[in-house]
Amino acid sequence: MDCSQLDALGSVGMVESDSHYPAGLQxxxxxxxxxxxxxxxxxxxxxxxxxxxxxxxxxxxxxxEDVRKDEECTDTVGVYLRVSRERQVLFRVSLGPQVQTLxxxxxxxxxxxxxxxxxxxxxxxPSDFVPKIVGADLVRARSHTVYYVLTRMKGIARAYLNRxxxxxx
Amino acid sequence: MSTxxxxxxxxxxxxxxxAEHLDDANxxxxxxxxxxxxxxxxxxxxxxxxxxxxxxxDPTVRDYLAPAEFARLAGRLGLTPATTxxxxxxxxxxxxxxxxxxxxxxxxxxxxxMNGGRxxxxxxxxPLTKAKRSHPPTDYPVPAKRNDDEIRAFFQDxxxxxxxxxxxxxxxxxxxxKGEITHMPEYPQEGVLRxxxxxxxxSVPWKTAVNADxxxxxxxxxxxxxxxxxxxxxxxxxxxxCRIGERSSHTWFVLTKLLGFEKVRNYDGSWTEWGNAVRVxxxxx
Numbered sequence: 162m163d164c165s166q167l168d169a170l171g172s173v174g175m176v177e178s179d180s181h182y183p184a185g186l187q188x189x190x191x192x193x194x195x196x197x198x199x200x201x202x203x204x205x206x207x208x209x210x211x212x213x214x215x216x217x218x219x220x221x222x223x224x225x226e227d228v229r230k231d232e233e234c235t236d237t238v239g240v241y242l243r244v245s246r247e248r249q250v251l252f253r254v255s256l257g258p259q260v261q262t263l264x265x266x267x268x269x270x271x272x273x274x275x276x277x278x279x280x281x282x283x284x285x286x287p288s289d290f291v292p293k294i295v296g297a298d299l300v301r302a303r304s305h306t307v308y309y310v311l312t313r314m315k316g317i318a319r320a321y322l323n324r325x326x327x328x329x330x
Numbered sequence: 331m332s333t334x335x336x337x338x339x340x341x342x343x344x345x346x347x348x349a350e351h352l353d354d355a356n357x358x359x360x361x362x363x364x365x366x367x368x369x370x371x372x373x374x375x376x377x378x379x380x381x382x383x384x385x386x387x388d389p390t391v392r393d394y395l396a397p398a399e400f401a402r403l404a405g406r407l408g409l410t411p412a413t414t415x416x417x418x419x420x421x422x423x424x425x426x427x428x429x430x431x432x433x434x435x436x437x438x439x440x441x442x443x444m445n446g447g448r449x450x451x452x453x454x455x456x457p458l459t460k461a462k463r464s465h466p467p468t469d470y471p472v473p474a475k476r477n478d479d480e481i482r483a484f485f486q487d488x489x490x491x492x493x494x495x496x497x498x499x500x501x502x503x504x505x506x507x508k509g510e511i512t513h514m515p516e517y518p519q520e521g522v523l524r525x526x527x528x529x530x531x532x533s534v535p536w537k538t539a540v541n542a543d544x545x546x547x548x549x550x551x552x553x554x555x556x557x558x559x560x561x562x563x564x565x566x567x568x569x570x571x572c573r574i575g576e577r578s579s580h581t582w583f584v585l586t587k588l589l590g591f592e593k594v595r596n597y598d599g600s601w602t603e604w605g606n607a608v609r610v611x612x613x614x615x
Contacts, residue, residue, distance in 0.1 A: 209367065
């Protein structure tokens with residue numbers, strides 16, 4: 162399934178969950194939980210192919226930028242954060258060419274799913290959504306970097322909130 | 331044997347050769363990767379996919395398929411015992427070599443590696459497709475046994491090998507060998523409690539055998555490295571290991587197929603078994 166069809170589908174067939182996710186991410190999780198395995202893979206590929214849409218745009222300004230190559234990741238990953246006056250986040254992410262397909266897909270899913278969430282909501286996102294989207298058989302040794310992008314997004318959101326608190330005190 | 335030729339030159343094919351055999355009914359091209367979705371993003375026309383975990387491993391026990399399961403897999407891929415199987419993949423063919431090694435466990439005869447792997451094919455601007463071609467399933471005969479004794483080393487075999495100071499190669503990165511890190515560089519931790527190496531092992535990273543474009547080094551150069559500089563002999567009884575057996579499959583391929591070493595076993599339990607075992611000797615640095 163082309164992931165651009167998500168908006169048209171809305172939140173059909175909401176699946177019950179103990180965890181709370183920002184609305185956009187919840188919508189994506191609900192869709193994935195309804196998909197058979199083959200379509201799940203196709204949708205992940207579609208998301209992975211759209212990862213380039215979330216790279217920083219020329220002329221766009223960000224509150225924080227965090228570009229680095231960590232020891233645990235195969236390539237450089239840049240995370241850019243902008244928070245609006247309404248406290249809604251916008252993420253941009255740049256990925257080096259060696260980053261795995263699943264991590265590219267997760268980047269696209271998170272940029273879209275967390276769009277307009279608050280920084281506090283980003284910090285609260287539980288990582289248990291990953292197997293719900295990806296399927297347990299794909300989360301395994303050598304594909305654990307699917308969690309990496311969420312960790313980086315939480316890290317930059319935390320840095321933003323710390324800076325905000327420091328400015329207020 | 332000529333020193334300028336590989337011992338089994340038929341085991342290594344070029345991207346040109348593969349391009350000419352994409353529609354050859356006697357040849358099956360198999361992609362095997364670390365990136366679990368890479369095949370789905372595009373693959374060689376006609377190539378089928380083998381997932382190292384889902385297709386080659388037992389779903390419950392840390393082990394490989396049983397012979398009957400291998401026959402089912404080979405049948406699903408449309409293979410007969412006479413089919414020429416060519417493996418290629420990402421990460422300099424680590425998982426292609428791993429798949430080739432697993433197929434060797436079941437005695438399939440004509441197994442080859444596409445030199446340079448997926449990266450070389452892409453770099454040459456050759457075509458990829460998302461279309462999955464289905465090959466008519468076959469009734470592949472169930473192998474009589476899995477050849478564990480010949481090319482696979484278990485923990486006890488490796489311990490004995492270490493105690494007897496027989497040739498043992500650690501193909502991990504120097505940092506892993508020295509115990510400075512317990513994960514592969516650029517990878518997350520895979521659950522190892524102790525760092526270091528099997529006592530007596532020589533550090534010969536898998537990368538020693540490849541050029542910058544992931545192709546294997548020429549035979550003469552490989553001989554100079556493994557036999558000249560390191561002093562190994564083709565008749566040596568050897569064990570190779572890494573973390574989970576895929577990088578050591580790469581070196582196993584180099585030693586057996588390219589250099590003609592006669593008795594090399596891959597310890598697939600590797601460091602994720604050894605580095606977690608209780609009261610097992612570890613050498614550090």
